[in-house]
Amino acid sequence: MKTIRKAAMLAGAAAALGSVMPAPAQPGAVTVIHAGRLLDRPGRAPRGPSTILITNGRITEVRDGHMPAPAGATLINLADRFVLPGLIDSHVHLDSDRAGNEGLLAGFTESSRLGAYETLWNARKTLDAGFTTVRNLGDPGGTLALREAIVRGWAEGPRIVDAGQSISTTSGHMDARLGVDDDLHAQIGTENLCDGADECRKAVRRQIGRGADVIKIATTGGVNSRIGAGLGKQMFDDEARAIVETAHLYGKKVAVHAHGADGIAVALRAGADSIEHGTLIDDESLRLFKQTGAYYVPTLSTVNGYLERIARDPNAYPPAVRAKIDWRIKITGEALRKAVPAGVKIAFGTDAGVSKHGRNADEFELMVRHGMTPATAIQAATTNAADLLGLRREIGSIEAGKEADIIAVAGDPLSDVTVLKRVGFVMADGRVHKDVR
Numbered sequence: 001m002k003t004i005r006k007a008a009m010l011a012g013a014a015a016a017l018g019s020v021m022p023a024p025a026q027p028g029a030v031t032v033i034h035a036g037r038l039l040d041r042p043g044r045a046p047r048g049p050s051t052i053l054i055t056n057g058r059i060t061e062v063r064d065g066h067m068p069a070p071a072g073a074t075l076i077n078l079a080d081r082f083v084l085p086g087l088i089d090s091h092v093h094l095d096s097d098r099a100g101n102e103g104l105l106a107g108f109t110e111s112s113r114l115g116a117y118e119t120l121w122n123a124r125k126t127l128d129a130g131f132t133t134v135r136n137l138g139d140p141g142g143t144l145a146l147r148e149a150i151v152r153g154w155a156e157g158p159r160i161v162d163a164g165q166s167i168s169t170t171s172g173h174m175d176a177r178l179g180v181d182d183d184l185h186a187q188i189g190t191e192n193l194c195d196g197a198d199e200c201r202k203a204v205r206r207q208i209g210r211g212a213d214v215i216k217i218a219t220t221g222g223v224n225s226r227i228g229a230g231l232g233k234q235m236f237d238d239e240a241r242a243i244v245e246t247a248h249l250y251g252k253k254v255a256v257h258a259h260g261a262d263g264i265a266v267a268l269r270a271g272a273d274s275i276e277h278g279t280l281i282d283d284e285s286l287r288l289f290k291q292t293g294a295y296y297v298p299t300l301s302t303v304n305g306y307l308e309r310i311a312r313d314p315n316a317y318p319p320a321v322r323a324k325i326d327w328r329i330k331i332t333g334e335a336l337r338k339a340v341p342a343g344v345k346i347a348f349g350t351d352a353g354v355s356k357h358g359r360n361a362d363e364f365e366l367m368v369r370h371g372m373t374p375a376t377a378i379q380a381a382t383t384n385a386a387d388l389l390g391l392r393r394e395i396g397s398i399e400a401g402k403e404a405d406i407i408a409v410a411g412d413p414l415s416d417v418t419v420l421k422r423v424g425f426v427m428a429d430g431r432v433h434k435d436v437r
Contacts, residue, residue, distance in 0.1 A: 090348055099317075219240055305354045
């Protein structure tokens, strides 16, 4: 019941914020942006002074130099800024900014109505940070409603590609009953759990029926799982294969939570589209990544969330979870250092919700620290992520025909990627969301 109420209340929460929503672009409305420097196609060299023309929320032309704005057009002067495409976070959980014991307690003591506002609040923080698109990889279901509210113009937030509920086996990483007294199990939903190939096919179809854009599964244990079963494989090959084949049958991609190398291999052999976390990538993992063309989403900034919560409260996590967190902190970045020179495709993702929403750009610094350049890290958060999400024709670069998702910063992110932590201008779908120049 709580999940149903939360989804229903999101629309009300969005409507309550309607007074602060920007007006949609009027038919035929033209906007002209003067950019100081322009990274229109990440992966290529930036352009110098440039002009971007936007009509009805879509980019119609990009020109060198600063051309005069046509009569009646709106001119946005970013001539002293570095302009680039809106950023994409391929792994978030918008429904909460809390974790550990605090997050578990909130699930039992706070109303779905309050949870709806929290989801909306996290979405606004994410857009403020310059992330105009996110892939929400699993929550009880409220973000599906927020996705629709944003499309309708009832709420302001990033474009959302949503997975509905994450799928795992009984006692797997996404079994919400773990760590909860048996007497309460009957009140906790299990529709996202499956055991055996037939059940797993049905679990995928159930999420697709709810409106999921992508399917999220777990083939290994998780750091935050309240069970002492480790981080190795927790799904059989036939179960993973059934999930991937069913999702692909319906035209949906599959994102896989996997830490252990055995679970990574199970997912990649089954045809998964991305591996999330991938903490224990080995030589076989690298071979399978290259063979299948799957993306790796490192989610390095989870460690920031862990460190902040532990600094505030050393008992923020139960002992079995804390031991895994301490291990995760020590090993973070090692897998990326293997993946980059091996030529594995990398897409940007933070696991925000474990890390903090609105602080998504912290991931860039960690990616560079562990083997990437600022240019390739930005590419991971734009063109690569757009490709992973199946949206490369719509977003990820500033080109004619694409959505006008545009941000600007003071400074050169190709020299100092940390300037992306201070995004001053955000345009999403041709509407200015933030302008603090």
